Amino acid sequence: MARILKKKSLIMILIIAICAFCVWLVYLNALSSKLQYEINSLNNKITESSWDMRNLEVSVKSQTNITNLEEKAAQLGMVYPGFKDIVYLRGETPVVQDFALALKENIYR
DSSP states (O other): OHHHHHHHHHHHHHHHHHHHHHHHHHHHHHHHHHHHHHHHHHHHHHHHHHHHHHHHHHHHHHHTOHHHHHHHHHHTTOOOOOGGGOOOOOSSOOOOSOHHHHHHHHHTO
């Protein structure tokens, strides 16, 4: 009789252990699914940000195009200076060689 009780207890413990293991597997699967969803959401945000950045770069390039700048300057009443109107600066004023690059660096700071 004691042997049968011992066998039944062992079987019952084994069944409980198997059930606990199955519950643990379900929990791990749910956790894995949640993490995969978060990864996919972050990847989508990265892709969206990448497209936004590309659109901004295209916008900056189109806005800094010399033709567009000349048209906007003409709309504002600006004209090219005559030879006598040119003023040369001396001193420590830095000369910007590439205006588009300087503008781009200023925007992305």
